[in-house]
Amino acid sequence: MDGTALPETRSTCPYCGVGCGVLLRPDGQGGLDVRGDPDHPSNFGRLCSKGAALGETVGLGERLLTPKVGGKTAQWDDALQNVADRFRDTIATHGPDSVALYVSGQLLTEDYYVANKLMKGFIGSANIDTNSRLCMASSVAGHKRAFGTDTVPGTYEDIDAADLVVLVGSNLAWCHPVLYQRLLAARKARGTRIVVIDPRRTASCDGADMHLALDPGADVALFNRLLVALDDAGATDPDYLRHTTGLAEALAAARADAAAPTGLPEAQIAAFCDLFARTERVVTLYSQGVNQSTRGVDKVNAILNCHLATGRIGRPGMGPLSATGQPNAMGGREVGGLANMLACHLDLEHADHRAAVREFWQAPALPDAAGLKAVDMFRAVGDGRIRALWIIHTNPAVSLPEADAVRDAIAGCPFTVVSDITARTDTARLADVLLPAAAWAEKDGTVTNSDRTISRQRRVLDAPGEARADWDILAEVGRRMGHARAFDYSSPAEIFREYATLSGVAGQFGRDFDISGLADLTDAGYATLAPCRWPVTQTRQGGRFFAEGGFFHPDGKARLIPVTWAPPAARTGPRFPFRLNTGRVRDQWHTMTRTGLSPRLSAHLAEPFLDIHPADAARLGLAPSDLARVTAPTGGAILRARITDAVQPGQVFAPMHWTGETAPSARTCALIPAACDPMSGQPESKAAVVAVSRF
Ligand code: SF4
Numbered sequence: 001m002d003g004t005a006l007p008e009t010r011s012t013c014p015y016c017g018v019g020c021g022v023l024l025r026p027d028g029q030g031g032l033d034v035r036g037d038p039d040h041p042s043n044f045g046r047l048c049s050k051g052a053a054l055g056e057t058v059g060l061g062e063r064l065l066t067p068k069v070g071g072k073t074a075q076w077d078d079a080l081q082n083v084a085d086r087f088r089d090t091i092a093t094h095g096p097d098s099v100a101l102y103v104s105g106q107l108l109t110e111d112y113y114v115a116n117k118l119m120k121g122f123i124g125s126a127n128i129d130t131n132s133r134l135c136m137a138s139s140v141a142g143h144k145r146a147f148g149t150d151t152v153p154g155t156y157e158d159i160d161a162a163d164l165v166v167l168v169g170s171n172l173a174w175c176h177p178v179l180y181q182r183l184l185a186a187r188k189a190r191g192t193r194i195v196v197i198d199p200r201r202t203a204s205c206d207g208a209d210m211h212l213a214l215d216p217g218a219d220v221a222l223f224n225r226l227l228v229a230l231d232d233a234g235a236t237d238p239d240y241l242r243h244t245t246g247l248a249e250a251l252a253a254a255r256a257d258a259a260a261p262t263g264l265p266e267a268q269i270a271a272f273c274d275l276f277a278r279t280e281r282v283v284t285l286y287s288q289g290v291n292q293s294t295r296g297v298d299k300v301n302a303i304l305n306c307h308l309a310t311g312r313i314g315r316p317g318m319g320p321l322s323a324t325g326q327p328n329a330m331g332g333r334e335v336g337g338l339a340n341m342l343a344c345h346l347d348l349e350h351a352d353h354r355a356a357v358r359e360f361w362q363a364p365a366l367p368d369a370a371g372l373k374a375v376d377m378f379r380a381v382g383d384g385r386i387r388a389l390w391i392i393h394t395n396p397a398v399s400l401p402e403a404d405a406v407r408d409a410i411a412g413c414p415f416t417v418v419s420d421i422t423a424r425t426d427t428a429r430l431a432d433v434l435l436p437a438a439a440w441a442e443k444d445g446t447v448t449n450s451d452r453t454i455s456r457q458r459r460v461l462d463a464p465g466e467a468r469a470d471w472d473i474l475a476e477v478g479r480r481m482g483h484a485r486a487f488d489y490s491s492p493a494e495i496f497r498e499y500a501t502l503s504g505v506a507g508q509f510g511r512d513f514d515i516s517g518l519a520d521l522t523d524a525g526y527a528t529l530a531p532c533r534w535p536v537t538q539t540r541q542g543g544r545f546f547a548e549g550g551f552f553h554p555d556g557k558a559r560l561i562p563v564t565w566a567p568p569a570a571r572t573g574p575r576f577p578f579r580l581n582t583g584r585v586r587d588q589w590h591t592m593t594r595t596g597l598s599p600r601l602s603a604h605l606a607e608p609f610l611d612i613h614p615a616d617a618a619r620l621g622l623a624p625s626d627l628a629r630v631t632a633p634t635g636g637a638i639l640r641a642r643i644t645d646a647v648q649p650g651q652v653f654a655p656m657h658w659t660g661e662t663a664p665s666a667r668t669c670a671l672i673p674a675a676c677d678p679m680s681g682q683p684e685s686k687a688a689v690v691a692v693s694r695f
Helices: 076-094 109-123 139-147 157-161 178-192 219-232 247-256 266-278 296-309 328-337 351-361 372-382 403-412 470-480 490-506 524-525 614-620
Strands: 007-014 022-027 032-036 099-103 128-130 164-168 195-197 210-212 284-285 319-322 390-394 413-418 433-434 445-448 453-457 578-583 609-612 628-634 636-643 649-655 690-695
Touching: 022 128, 076 099, 076 390, 076 413, 076 433, 099 109, 099 372, 109 128, 109 328, 109 351, 109 445, 109 490, 139 296, 139 390, 157 178, 157 284, 157 319, 164 266, 178 195, 195 266, 210 266, 219 266, 219 296, 247 296, 284 296, 296 319, 319 628, 328 445, 372 403, 403 433, 445 490, 490 524, 524 609, 609 614, 609 628, 614 636, 614 690
Parallel strands: 007 453, 099 128, 099 390, 164 195, 164 284, 195 210, 284 319, 390 413, 413 433, 578 649, 609 636
Antiparallel strands: 007 022, 022 032, 445 453, 578 690, 609 649, 628 636, 628 690
16 A cells, blocks of 8 residues: 555445445455445435444455355356256246245345346246345335335435424334434424334334324224324315325225224324324335235325325425335335336236337246245245245345244255355355355445435445356356346446336336436446436436326326224234234344444344333343243244333334344244235234243
8 A cells, every 4th residue: 555545436335225325445455434425315424323334344254255066165157057057957847937036125226137137037937026025015015006106206305394204113213314313303403293103112212202102003093093083174185186086985994993993092193193184294204114014005005095185295395205124125126126026117917018028128938927925935935836046135044934934945945046245144054056246345236215316336345256246147147048148248337228228118108117318328427327316217307206196097096095904913812922023223234244243233232132011021020131032833032131111011022133143042033924915925024923931
């Protein structure tokens, strides 16, 4: 080093769906200095603890550096040919639906695009799903029911401009901290009121005006009460309702639901409804507490009903906003990387949509029906219907519900490929072929955050050993499976241009997702691409949707959906008397592959735990820091008891980060039943039933 500082490079944080911009400066010794990008529209320089510690998480420590076949180091050529041959042979013998890809919201859009094209266009199966199924599938289905497309109507600027922000099933302070900081700044500037709706008292309640500690799963009942109250108060908007249908039916269902239990005092419900009715600028921001439910789609639509009925959508400071968990959950939705979607918000079930994509890709076949969603996919692995499986950047042996059964299913699969940056995951240990992938800061591509802003991730470090970018690995397998021309990519910029061109085809079908204005980006233009919110066409960039209607159903109108309350699928009883809620902690991310490398982050909450109410702890003889045995119908765990009235009597909470690698007795997802929303396929990760005893 000559003492001259290397220049900073703009990139995007790889963790949550806020999508904060970062400035990266290699330290010349393999490390990185990281600071918030003051010019990025998502964070304006702010970072949370995880983003600020990114520099501590790069390095060679845990990395997978070479391909491995059967546990032995292999050449790339042999490993890739092995994957291509086994997939081709399995398809030839058992058909295209005997293979599957299970991918991740950690993938960049270009990686996702190639994976989806390979599976749907050239293997001819829709068996590609993603861990985003665990995150926001219910929002997707709710958006499509109400709007006709999976459209996020608003933007982060609405948080700045709202007079009331309702957080539903969201611990924004810990899970999307920079958005929470933005909300607190708005509160300071304009006195924004904050209501938190969550069974648990979380850090997000600290700055709230009201905390509604509703019963787990009671969201539909509460928002039905709100819809009725808005109607009774004359707060619906007749002018806006011209753009909708279904108010009468939705109101009838809501009125019939009036006796559904919420667990809340009537006075508190009335105060919340009154505040909502009196405040024009309302944002309802919701997250996994809504989505991760067997009634997740109905919960989403119960929220959307209230915004549509009052016209509080698409205007500054108004609208529903789904906070996605992962950096590119939105990008995955956009490329169609879920089993029930086609690319660019086109629909798998529409023959004309399929024909257009097939012609664009020059693909031999496109499936005409949805593939297996995540939970069903691993059931099919377990019962032998899926015989070749490729898992990319995710750890389903830990993170899916009934995780012990999922682990056993993967172990029994005839052929499993895992692409990841490390071999030290519960899933990677089960792989027949391990492929070393480039990590964040070692690869180029784009991600889309929760408010439709597309940002670049940029390569500033060399990938270690023989690690390669995911798009490159996937394209190489596509070529070796006989599709040389379709996967003849030489750069992520080339893939992005193809994707942007395809979105123009989708635009011709009147779909919302259109970035055809970026289809002619040069390599240099892609290299310097600034954050931009879609749509990006010749005539429009970004903005909000639906202020003047313009929905994507054939009649151009939104649908208010009649919904009624139902309890969570698993019922408490004498054997399993506690309701288990699961979620994130402030300083860890997913299964800790990256954040677990930072001592600073690990110091926040160093071990897995179980939050339990003092009355329950006393009855069970549990003292602070005792070990608690937690038993569910599907598995067990041993967790450190934390006695706190942040959880209600009869309820317990456990974080989901620890794995068989980091805490073998604390695989929380083994406690969660594989009960899913029938429309979205999203599992109910926040309402398991368990027994608790002193260990
Ligand atoms: Fe990264 Fe999310 Fe934190 Fe922003 S809020 S720095 S995107 S983890």
